[in-house]
Amino acid sequence: MTSPSTFQLLLVVVLVAFIATLFIIFLNLKYAKKNIRSLEFKIISIELLVLTIWTASLTKTFFSTSIDFMGLNLALFILSIIFGVSLIKTVLKEIKTQKMVNALVNNLRIINDRLRQLDTQKSEFISLASHQMRGPVTSIQGYAGLILDNDYGEVPEKMKAPLEHILHSGKDLSEMINDFLDVVKIEKGDLKFEIERIDVTKMIQDIKEHYIIHANKKGLHLKSKLPDSSIFIKADKGKIYQAITNILDNSLKYTKEGSISIVLNSNKEKVFIDITDTGIGINKNEQDFLFKKFNRLSNAKEIDVSGIGLGLFITKEIIESHGGNISVESEGKGKGSTFKIDMPLVK
Numbered sequence: 001m002t003s004p005s006t007f008q009l010l011l012v013v014v015l016v017a018f019i020a021t022l023f024i025i026f027l028n029l030k031y032a033k034k035n036i037r038s039l040e041f042k043i044i045s046i047e048l049l050v051l052t053i054w055t056a057s058l059t060k061t062f063f064s065t066s067i068d069f070m071g072l073n074l075a076l077f078i079l080s081i082i083f084g085v086s087l088i089k090t091v092l093k094e095i096k097t098q099k100m101v102n103a104l105v106n107n108l109r110i111i112n113d114r115l116r117q118l119d120t121q122k123s124e125f126i127s128l129a130s131h132q133m134r135g136p137v138t139s140i141q142g143y144a145g146l147i148l149d150n151d152y153g154e155v156p157e158k159m160k161a162p163l164e165h166i167l168h169s170g171k172d173l174s175e176m177i178n179d180f181l182d183v184v185k186i187e188k189g190d191l192k193f194e195i196e197r198i199d200v201t202k203m204i205q206d207i208k209e210h211y212i213i214h215a216n217k218k219g220l221h222l223k224s225k226l227p228d229s230s231i232f233i234k235a236d237k238g239k240i241y242q243a244i245t246n247i248l249d250n251s252l253k254y255t256k257e258g259s260i261s262i263v264l265n266s267n268k269e270k271v272f273i274d275i276t277d278t279g280i281g282i283n284k285n286e287q288d289f290l291f292k293k294f295n296r297l298s299n300a301k302e303i304d305v306s307g308i309g310l311g312l313f314i315t316k317e318i319i320e321s322h323g324g325n326i327s328v329e330s331e332g333k334g335k336g337s338t339f340k341i342d343m344p345l346v347k
Contacts, residue, residue: 046091050084123184133177141170179310183293186317193236193321197346200231200271203241204264211248218252221259231266232346235322243318246311247275247339255279258336266345273341282330282337290328291316319343 057077144167147155155163185191208224215222233240251260258278265272282290289295296309319326324343330336 046088050080050088053080054084119187123187126180126184131181134174137170137174137177141167141174144170176310179314182314183310186314191317191321193239195234195236198233198235198237198240200233200273201226201264202230203237204244204262204273207241207244207248208262211245211252214252215260218255219257220252220255222261223259224262224264226262226264227266231264231271233271233322233343234346235343236318239318240322243315243341244273244275246315250311251275251277251279251337255336268347269345270342271345273343274338275341276336276338278336281333281335282328283333284330287328287330291326 054077057073057080144163146152148160148163148167182191204224204226208222212222248260248262255277256279260275260277263272263274263276291312292309293313294309295313316326319341322343324341326339326341329338329340
């Protein structure tokens with residue numbers, strides 16, 4: 001049976017522990033500005049643990065049987081105080097840091113939501129503006145073409161060059177509008193494809209025949225190396241045509257002299273299309289960013305200031321949406337470029 005002195009001692013210990021717990025909670029509640037929900041039970045637990053260690057160490061010091069043990073226990077008590085204070089400070093710093101991180105995460109979440117809303121509004125505005133611009137641009141091109149064809153009477157010789165410039169500028173603006181609309185569709189995931197079986201050999205030949213006139217005007221040699229037999233892929237014919245001609249347009253635009261070549265071949269699984277030019281080339285540090293949206297080469301701006309850096313971004317999206325890959329190789333500025341496309345072969 002428990003003796004009264006032991007019972008009283010236990011009662012005192014429990015009472016002291018209870019009072020100490022209430023005191024610690026009171027202090028933390030005051031720190032939390034009297035908001036129970038703001039209490040950090042992690043720090044309360046640490047404080048109670050430290051207080052328990054202090055109490056046990058101090059009790060052991062008072063009940064030491066010798067001076068040597070009392071000195072040792074006192075030293076341990078002092079060390080427990082230093083350790084306990086350091087532990088509490090560390091936990092408080094950790095909690096404070098965690099709160100700052102949580103606040104930053106919440107702010108970032110709010111900012112990201114707002115950015116998504118703005119991005120959606122931007123896409124809707126670009127789509128609406130582009131659709132509204134299509135009509136007037138088409139009219140400008142149409143009337144300029146009709147005038148050049150003498151449908152409204154004989155055109156004076158000095159008027160032909162300005163009219164051709166209007167027609168060419170209208171074509172560039174129309175292509176720019178189409179690029180904007182394609183980007184909006186890509187961002188929304190609305191870019192649609194009409195998949196069919198395509199003879200790539202014939203498509204490349206048709207593209208070459210179309211572009212050879214433009215190449216000759218610039219004094220460039222456009223050549224191709226095609227297989228004797230047909231090579232087939234399953235794809236959207238119009239989109240693949242757009243992707244290849246986007247690269248050819250760039251090659252023609254940024255090649256002042258020399259040649260452009262298109263090489264088509266295949267293995268048992270893939271079709272390979274390589275388009276090589278002797279143009280301005282691409283610096284090594286810019287090759288990774290070439291297919292990013294609105295990205296243009298530093299030396300490209302010296303030749304053409306009107307570009308907006310969407311053509312290759314759209315090309316990459318089209319090729320990858322068909323299960324293919326596109327990359328670029330260049331030895332550097334002024335050393336030409338090779339764009340390499342591969343796509344799954346239809347056996």
